[in-house]
Amino acid sequence: MKKLIFLLIFPIFLFANSKILIINSYHKGYEFSDSIVKGIEEVVYPYTNIDINTLYMDSKRVTSKEYFSNLEKLYSVQLKNREYDLIVAIDRFAYDFVLDVHEKFFKDKPVLAVGIENFYEEKAIKYGVKDKVSALLERRDLKSNVKVIKRLIPNLQKLYIINDKSENALHTEPLIQELFEDFDGDYELIYLKEDDLESLKEKFQVEDENSAALFIRFYKNKDGKLNNNREIENFIDNSKIPIFITDSIFIKKGAVGGRIVDLYRFGKASGEMALDILYGKEHKVIIFKDLNYVFDSKKLEQFILPVSVLDVDYEIVNKRETFYDKNRGFIEVVFKLIPLLLFLILGLIHNIYKRKQTEKELRQRIDFDAVLLNAIDSPIFWQDEKGFIVDSNSQFCSLLKLKCDQIYGCDEIYGKKLEDFSSNPNVLLIIDVLEKYKQNKKENYEFKFYDLSGEKKFYLLKQEKFEDKKSKTEGTVTIFTDVTKEREVAMEKQRNRQFVIQQSKLAEIGEVFSSIAHQWKSPLIEITAIAQELFYTRKCDGCNKNEKEDESFVKDIMNQVTYMTNTINDFQKFIMPSNKKKEFNIYDAVKSVLEIINHNIKYNNIKINIDVKDDTKLNVFGYKNEIMQSFLNIVNNAKDALLEKNDYKNRNIEIKLFNENKYLVITIKDNAGGIDEKSINDIFNPYFTTKENGHGIGLYMSKVIIEDKMGGSISVKNVENGAMFTIRLDQSI
Incomplete structure (x- = not known):
């Protein structure tokens, strides 16, 4: 506690009866030096135990040597028997004068030079005051x-x-x-x-x-x-x-x-330096920045x-005066009189004010409700009990493809029924949707709609009764909630789920087939060994004819066994799903699929022709086995369609590969008579099939693999005497 008290009163003892002499180069009233002096006094005056005295040299108007000589004589009288703890020289004339008379008047006293632009240490050394002079330089930028x-x-x-x-x-x-x-x-x-x-x-x-x-x-x-x-x-x-x-x-x-350089702030900085010197801090030269x-x-x-x-x-x-600045007095008088005036006229304007206020609040409420409703993405409209449209938001107008105001909606439909717009096909669709909803109001009704840009949207329809107790009216609020994004997410999840399920099934089939292949390979090896043993054990002298027949017999067995082994290996590789994307040659993939189904195709007298356009870039990046499965689905569908045709001598499948811009295009065309026009737009949908025992997943999975997993596209159209599937794979990915 004693230490704290000491720290608080220490500056008082330090500055006790301290005296500062300011020698001003110029006369009183000269703004440059007066601003600096004012800043110094602002800082020092709060210290009541520090006394400040100022002397003016008037060197702006008089600079002769005779004047400075007489000034020195005058100061010798004024400063006689007076001691100062710090000499502050303002500008160069005062600083030069203080150096000249320092030994005579201010010996051993510290000097603070302020307002000079340059400090020359040689000059201070010359006068023997190097360790006594501090300076705050006024450096113009x-x-x-x-x-x-x-x-x-x-x-x-x-x-x-x-x-x-x-x-x-x-x-x-x-x-x-x-x-x-x-x-x-x-x-x-x-x-x-x-x-x-x-x-x-x-x-x-x-x-x-x-x-x-x-x-x-x-x-x-x-x-x-x-x-x-x-x-x-x-x-x-x-x-x-x-x-x-x-x-x-x-x-x-x-x-x-x-x-x-703000001279007043410069003066305050000078005052702070003066206090530092009185504190006993060592001298220094500072540029005011x-x-x-x-x-x-x-x-x-x-x-x-x-x-x-x-x-x-x-x-x-020096900003221009505002209206308030120019008329401050008048405005203040008016404000003082306003309470009296209000009391005098309040009774006269009360009814008008209340009515205007009510109208304003009502308009604000209407505008607020309109903005709030139009901020909702869902189309909304109201009908009274007779079916007349009372109100709607702008989204409902857009749904009907009618012109509307962004705040007040569409005036064209107010006071009318939906049936009044029967010439508008969009209105007819809404009427049909509302009729279907009435049949089962317990559940939300979902329907498809095409917006102004032609994009397909999905909406959920919901209706609620409303009742206005003030006007004693009632009606129905109809809300169409846009669930397009949710449907897209659900469909994407479904596609991914089907892809994962299909891959899982293929993986399981691959594992089973691998086990079967392993079991088959051992008997095939045994068959090979038995055939060779039979051939060598039947060798005998004079049996050349039999040896040649046996050798041919064994060779045929060996060729068949080798073919079966290679086929098992190829199918085993094909049936296993790909773990990650990689670059592969699409022509090789197509050839591999055709090798697997070669006997089936040949047995059913189907001719497959592959045409690769010259200089076609055949490499793509993706899932090779999955692409092969997609291709197999399409070829098998073509094969089934050709078998139903019953034209044994004219069954053809044409496969073409060529480049188009950045895409590798693969077309698979058959001559099986084409696809029923009623079904052609649905054949890629999950579980849709035209076959009696079909499962409807093959072409759907092909679409998921090609479009979602490889960023390509697949389409189908009927051509002359058949159908043609077109696969486009982006080679820039």
């Missing part, structure tokens, strides 16, 4: 201001840099020299210092939207005559080209603005400068 000017005036042709010939101006010369060294030549850069204020006024009296000026200072003409701030303000304000500035003196006084972008609203409007294009934070001052 000329480069950033030039960038701002170029951004605000894209077609800039001339840029004037305005500076005078004073000693202070010499310290800014290096910054101006850097501008000329970095100059890119896109415009004319002109340096004005060998001039006077009157000639500058005359020079900038001609309007030029492609010219601008950067004002640094111009307090002295080339003949040494001093210009006061009011004269400079008048010159800047009346200039016909925009003038940008580097410090805060002329903001709100005619200048456009720029990246400026807390610059900000400030622009005059009236000047931006005068020169049409789009300050919003700047990608920096900026402040706008």
